[in-house]
Amino acid sequence: MRTIIQADLQQAQHAKDLIFLLNAYACDPMGGGEPLSDYAKTHLAEALQHRPTAVAFLAYEDDQPAAFSICFEGFSTFACQPLLNIHDFAVHPAFRGKGIAKDLMRFISDVAQARGCCKLTLEVLEGNAPARALYVDQGFATYELDPAMGGAIMMQKKFA
Numbered sequence: 783m784r785t786i787i788q789a790d791l792q793q794a795q796h797a798k799d800l801i802f803l804l805n806a807y808a809c810d811p812m813g814g815g816e817p818l819s820d821y822a823k824t825h826l827a828e829a830l831q832h833r834p835t836a837v838a839f840l841a842y843e844d845d846q847p848a849a850f851s852i853c854f855e856g857f858s859t860f861a862c863q864p865l866l867n868i869h870d871f872a873v874h875p876a877f878r879g880k881g882i883a884k885d886l887m888r889f890i891s892d893v894a895q896a897r898g899c900c901k902l903t904l905e906v907l908e909g910n911a912p913a914r915a916l917y918v919d920q921g922f923a924t925y926e927l928d929p930a931m932g933g934a935i936m937m938q939k940k941f942a
Contacts, residue, residue: 784882785845786889789838797827799847800838807850807872812910837866837893841873841886848877849886855897863900866890871904871913878912887920905936 789796801823807813818826830836830852841849852870857863868890873883894902904922906913925934 783844784885785842786886787840788893789840791827791831791838796840799840800850801826803847803850803872803874804870806874807870812907813872839886839890841882843877843880843882849873849882851886851890853890858900861900864898865901865903866894866899868902868904883916887916
């Protein structure tokens with residue numbers, strides 16, 4: 783039986799399941815290939831609770847944590863409406879190929895629409911073909927304003 787919920791990180795089991803799944807994702811090559819730091823494992827659930835725009839989702843298969851997403855509400859200035867950014871999204875390796883990702887993505891989409899969001903946004907590695915296929919299947923497309931200017935490029939500036 784599959785269950786998908788918006789996580790309540792004040793509930794110890796939800797927090798534990800989220801950290802378990804995020805750590806599995808972090809260990810995957812698509813998540814960087816290294817486990818979460820002890821600091822992140824200890825403090826992430828509480829830190830997310832202090833971020834009013836954060837929302838986490840958990841998918842369970844037969845009561846086992848199978849997939850998760852951590853999202854943050856943002857704002858589209860052009861649309862003058864909120865948007866929901868999917869910051870993390872992953873299915874535990876033991877549960878891949880069962881359609882959980884599609885169900886979780888539909889659930890997130892429904893929540894975003896219920897919140898009045900004008901769109902969902904996310905980033906994906908170019909080489910992550912399964913994720914890219916899922917996102918295209920779910921209606922995502924690359925972002926561009928003018929084809930002559932090309933698509934948007936995700937960039938970052940890290941601080942030590």
